Amino acid sequence: MTPSTAPLHLDTLDARILRALRTRENGISRAELAEELGVAREAVWARIEELRALGYDIEASPHQGYRLLAAPDLLHADDLVARLDRSQVIGRDVRVFQETTSTNDVVEKLARDGVPEGIVVIAETQTRGRGRLGRTWISPRSRGLWMSILLRPSLEPGAVTRLTIAAATALARAVECSTRLRPAVKWPNDLVLGGRKVAGILLELHAELDRVRHVIMGIGVNVNQTGAEFPPELRDSATSLRIESGGFISRPDLTVALLRELDIDYTRAVGDGFDALAAEWESRCITLGHRVVIQSGQRRVEGRAETLDADGALLLRTQHGRLERVVGGDVTIEKNQ
Numbered sequence: 001m002t003p004s005t006a007p008l009h010l011d012t013l014d015a016r017i018l019r020a021l022r023t024r025e026n027g028i029s030r031a032e033l034a035e036e037l038g039v040a041r042e043a044v045w046a047r048i049e050e051l052r053a054l055g056y057d058i059e060a061s062p063h064q065g066y067r068l069l070a071a072p073d074l075l076h077a078d079d080l081v082a083r084l085d086r087s088q089v090i091g092r093d094v095r096v097f098q099e100t101t102s103t104n105d106v107v108e109k110l111a112r113d114g115v116p117e118g119i120v121v122i123a124e125t126q127t128r129g130r131g132r133l134g135r136t137w138i139s140p141r142s143r144g145l146w147m148s149i150l151l152r153p154s155l156e157p158g159a160v161t162r163l164t165i166a167a168a169t170a171l172a173r174a175v176e177c178s179t180r181l182r183p184a185v186k187w188p189n190d191l192v193l194g195g196r197k198v199a200g201i202l203l204e205l206h207a208e209l210d211r212v213r214h215v216i217m218g219i220g221v222n223v224n225q226t227g228a229e230f231p232p233e234l235r236d237s238a239t240s241l242r243i244e245s246g247g248f249i250s251r252p253d254l255t256v257a258l259l260r261e262l263d264i265d266y267t268r269a270v271g272d273g274f275d276a277l278a279a280e281w282e283s284r285c286i287t288l289g290h291r292v293v294i295q296s297g298q299r300r301v302e303g304r305a306e307t308l309d310a311d312g313a314l315l316l317r318t319q320h321g322r323l324e325r326v327v328g329g330d331v332t333i334e335k336n337q
């Protein structure tokens with residue numbers, strides 16, 4: 001649903017304090033901060049102490065008042081909401097869990113309770129993280145970004161693939177701005193660096209024949225794992241942003257960048273910006289132009305990956321010259337062509 005009114009942000013006192021500190025790089029006096037928030041100075045002080053205990057380095061000096069010097073690598077819901085105050089849909093409400101089965105499961109429950117679209121659920125670790133095609137998604141504590149978003153798009157069920165395209169382009173831009181690396185997209189939904197997978201997208205659709213009820217967009221990004229932290233069987237095929245960039249990556253900064261980009265690309269995908277979005281996706285895609293084999297359940301299609309259609313499905317030119325439309329599956333890009 002595209003919003004027609006100003007975004008509604010669920011602000012806690014911590015979110016407002018962090019927003020005030022982030023926007024006043026030179027500091028804000030205790031009196032000014034208390035007045036701006038409409039609470040007593042003692043109440044502000046108590047919250048500042050709590051934030052310090054979480055790892056926020058907040059200076060308190062008689063001259064400059066409070067000043068935020070550094071933030072921890074912690075996914076703190078209030079801080080994320082404070083930094084996403086311009087979002088239209090995605091990130092108006094953020095919930096962070098220390099542990100979940102799968103963040104997609106948590107969002108599914110919220111969806112059934114009628115929660116509005118745009119809510120983001122993040123977990124520090126998942127005990128039953130899942131990938132596409134029934135695979136397990138390994139989600140080590142505090143090393144990655146494991147998140148799911150509830151969407152209620154006004155799209156026909158057949159056009160929901162557009163949201164995978166939106167997620168992939170937003171993810172690629174967010175990674176680029178956090179690391180200066182340029183990730184490629186491997187159809188349908190892998191983000192790849194140096195030939196190895198760094199992130200994946202899992203879209204779960206709940207629909208009637210002609211109407212989407214809701215979509216759960218799950219995104220997993222390997223952020224700060226070292227090579228040795230991957231199980232041996234994944235070391236050739238998976239990587240992390242830290243391995244590829246050679247440095248520790250701030251997960252909160254990446255999360256904020258990703259949610260901002262997703263907010264933009266979601267609007268493009270459900271509105272009339274899809275053509276431009278698809279063109280951007282195509283410019284990053286390493287699958288197009290290659291001969292591929294796609295296994296989708298019992299169906300096996302072979303051909304040259306040509307382009308996306310208006311719903312975000314992949315069009316393959318088979319050896320008989322026919323165009324085949326494919327919405328998902330396991331893709332192998334043929335070498336030596």
Ligand code: BTN
Pocket residue numbers: 101102103104126128129130131132133135137139145146147148189190199200201202218219220221
């Ligand atoms: C894939 O490439 O197979 C998709 C991986 C999706 C993983 C994310 S992590 C957050 C969300 N919760 C899950 O259980 N899966 C997705």
